[in-house]
Amino acid sequence: MQKHIIYPILIAALGIAIVSCNQTNTGQKNSGALGYDTTITGTVTAELTDAPLVPKPLEYTSPKRVIVKLEVIEKVMKIADSTDYTFWTFGGKVPGKFIRVRQGDLVDFTLINMPDSKLPHNIDLHAVNGPGGGAAVTLIAPGQSKRFQFRALNPGLYVYHCATGPVGMHIANGMYGLILVEPQSGMKKVDKEYYIMQGDFYTVNKFGAKGLQEFDMEKAIREDADYVLFNGRVNANAGANAMPAEINETVRLYVGNGGPNLTSSFHVIGEIFDKVFIEGGATENNNVQTTTIPAGGSAIVEMKMDVPGTYHIVDHAIFRTFHKGALAQIKVGGEEIPEIFGKLEVEE
Template identity: 50%
Template sequence: MAVSGPALPLFAEETATLGPAPQVPQPVQRNQPDRVVVRVEAQEFVAELADGFKYQFWSFNGTVPGPLVRVRVGDTVEFHLKNAPGNLQPHNIDIHAVNGAKGGAELSTVSPGEEKVFTFKALAPGLYIYHCAAGSIVDHIANGMYGLILVEPEEGLPPVDREYYVMQSEFFTGEATDGVHAFDLMKGLQEHPTHVVFNGRDGALLGTQALKARVGETVRIYFGNIG
C-alpha cells in the first residue's frame, strides 16, 4: 500500500461498514476499485476484562479489538481518525499494510477532540494488523488499540457460509485504583500477562457469544495475534 496526505480522485465512493468482533463486513462485491471512506474513533473507557474485574481500556471505536476493515486491491482508502473529546491521551494508527510514514501514524496523530485524514492505496492483498503507535507504543497496544484490515484480491475470496473475526491478546494488569485496574508496565516488560483472552475479554467467545455454524457449512475465520 502507498500512503499520502491529500485525497486522490477515483470513480466512486463508499463508506466502509464496521462492526465489533467477531462480526465481519460483507465481502466486496465490486469488480473495480473505488474510494472507500473509513471512519474510526479512538475511545478510552472502563469496562470488564473479566467478571467483576474492571479495566481502563484504550480502543478503536469502543471495542477491543477494533473493527475489521475490509477493502479490495486497488481501492483508495480515505481514513478518518478522530480522538474522542473526553480522552486523556493522544492517539494515531499504524496500518502494517501501508508503506511509508510509519503506516499512517506520522499523518494521523490526534489530540483529544481532534480529527485527521490520510489517504492510501491498497496495493497488496492480505490480512494485516493495525495498532496505535503514539507515545509509548507498548502502553497503547497493551490497553487494546489494535485490529485487522483485510485487503481482498481482485478476484475476491472463495465464497463461504460464515465468516468470523477473532484476535488473541494479553493484558498486564496492576493493582486497582477506585476499583479500576490499569496497565502494569513492569509486567508488560517482563512478559507476565495476567489475562490471555480472545476478542478483548475473558469468555468473549463462550456461551451465548460462541461462534456458531451448522453441520456442512463452510466457515472462514480471520485470526489476529497481538500478544
Template identity: 30%
Template sequence: MNKLLIVTAALLLPLVGQSQTGGLPGFEVGKAASLSGVERVTQVLVPPPAVPVHSQVNAGKPRIVQVRLVIEEKEIELAPGAYVWAFTFNGSVPGPLIVAHEGDYIELTLVNPETSQLPHNIDFHAATGAMGGGALTMVAPGQEVVLRWKATKPGVFVYHCAPGGVMVPWHVVHGMNGAVMILPRDGLKDANGTAIRYDRAYYIGEQDYYLPQEADGKYKRYASPALSLNDDLQVMRGLIPTHVAFGGKVGALTGNNAMKASVGETVLFIHSQANRPSYPHLIGGHADYLWERGKFNDPPLRGQESWSIAAGSAGAFVYTFKQPGMYAYLSHNLIEATMLGAISHILVDGKWDNDLMQQIKPATAIK
C-alpha cells in the same frame, strides 16, 4: 499526570494537527493520486467477531472505501474483579475489521473526542510509508484527521495505535489494535488456483493484558489511565500477561456468546495478535486451508492441526464443519487457554455423522 506521559505527549504534540495535503513534511511529492471518477463506498464497521458485509470477489475497478474510527477511552471489566482502562477504536477490543480488495483505497477518518485524555494515532501494517500512517494521523483530544492509503498487498494485517516510545506497547496492551483484510480481486484460491469460498466469517482479536496487583493478589483499579502507567510498565517489563483474552474480555466468545455455524458451512476465521505470538488450535477440527502469515498471495497450507500467529501479525484459515457440537478454538499454549482466558467457542448445529466418529460403548464400570 505522570511525568513520563507528559514528556511522551510533548514529543508527539508538534505532529498533532499538522496540515498535510501531500506526503510527509520535508519531502517533495513526486506522484499524486489520480482518483477522478473513482467510486466511493462507505463501509459500515461492526464490532468483532462480526465482519463487515463484503463481496468475496470484486472484478470491477478499484474503489475508495471510506471508514470511520472513533477513539474511546473507557474502563472495562475484562474478568471478575479485573478492571483496565481500555483504549479502543469504535468502543471495542479489538477494533473492528476493515475489509477491502487489492487495489482499493482505504480512506479513514480518525476521530479523537474531547472527552479523551490522551493523543492517539494509527499504524496500518497493510499500508506503505509514514510509519504505516502513524506519522500522519496523530490526533489530540478534540481533533480528527483523514488519511487515505492504497491496498497494494492482499492478506490480513494488524493495525494499532503507535504514539511513540513506550507509549506504543502501553496503548496496544490496553486494547488499541484491530485488523484489515485485503482480499484478492478474484477472491481466495488454493495452490492450484481453484476458488475458495466461505459461507460466513469471524474476526478474533487476541488481547494480552498486564494488570498490576495489590500485595494480597487483588487487581488494582485506577481512576484514570495516567494513574496506572508506572504500575502497568512494571508488569509489562516482566513480559508475562495476567490475562490473554479472545475478543477483548475473558469469556467474550464462550458459552452463550459462542460464534455460530452449521454442518456443511465453510467458515473463514481471521486471528490477530498485535503484541506477542499465539498458537491457535481448533479442537475437533482443522485448518482446511491456512494462511499462517496471513498473506493471500502465498499458497495456503492444508489440513493443519495447530499453527502460529507471529507477534504483530494476523492469520486466516478456512474450515468446513462436518460435525455438530460445541467446538473450542483456543491457544494451544494450554496454560494460557485454561488459566488466562485464551479460548473461544463455536456452536455448530446439524446432524451427527457416525462414519466420522461413533461411541461404540459408553463408559461403564470395569468388569
C-alpha cells in the same frame, strides 16, 4: 560545488511533486505501474464491524474511494465478570473495528480522538505502503481529527494498532484491530466468517481480581501477562456468546494477534484447518493442526465443520487457556454422524 548539490535536490523535489500530483488525480485511467486499472469508479463508505462479526464480502470489482472513519475511545469495560479495566480502543471495543477493502481501492481514512480522551493517539495500519503506516500523519490530541489516504496495494489480512509512545502501553490497553485487503478477484465464498483477535494484558493485581484494575508497566516489560484473551474479555465469545455454525458449513476465521508481546499457538480443539493462509498472506497450507501467529501478525484459517458439538478455540501454550482466559468457542448444530465421530460400546 553548491550547484552540484542543489540541482539533484531540486530534481528530487520536482519528482516528488510530480508523483504527488499523479497520486491525487484518481480519475485518470492508469494501468501501468501496478499492472491493473487503478481508475477510481465511485465512492463507498466502509462497513465497520465489532468482533466477532465481519463486514459482508465486497460486491464491486473496480477500485473505489473507500471512506473509513474511526473513533478513538478510552473507556472502562469488563475484562472479566467481576473485573473492570480502562481500555483504549478503536471504535469502543477490543479489538477495534474490522475494516474490509479491495486491492486497488483508495482508502480515505479519518481518525478521530474523542474529546474526553486523556491522551494523544494515532494509527499504524500494516496494510499501508508509506512511512509509519499512517502514524506520523494521524497523531491527534483529544478532540482532534486527522485525515489521510492510501492505496491498498497488497492483498492480505493486516493488523493495525496505535503507535503513540509508549507504543507497547497503547497496544497493551487494547489499541489494535484488523484490516482485510481482498484480492482483485475477491474472496472465495464460505458459509460463515468470524473475526478473532488475541491480546495480552498486564494488571497490577492477578487474574480475576475484583474491581477496577490498573495497567502494570513492569509486568508488561517482563512479558508476564495476567490475561491472554480473545476479543478483549474472558469468555467474550464462549458459552452463551459462542459463534454459531452448522454441520457441513465451512467457517473462515480472520485471526489477528495484537500482542503486544506474546506469540499465539492458535488451535481449535477437535478440528483440523483445511486451509491456513500463513501470516495473512497468499501462501496456503493444508491440513494444519496449530498455526503460529506472531505479535502484530495474522492468519486466515478455514475448516469444514463435520460433526455437531462445541469446539474450543485456544492458544495451545495451554496455561494461557486454563489460567489466563484464552478461550473462545464455535457451537455447531446438526445431526450426529457416527461414521465420522461417535461413541462405541465397550466390548466385554
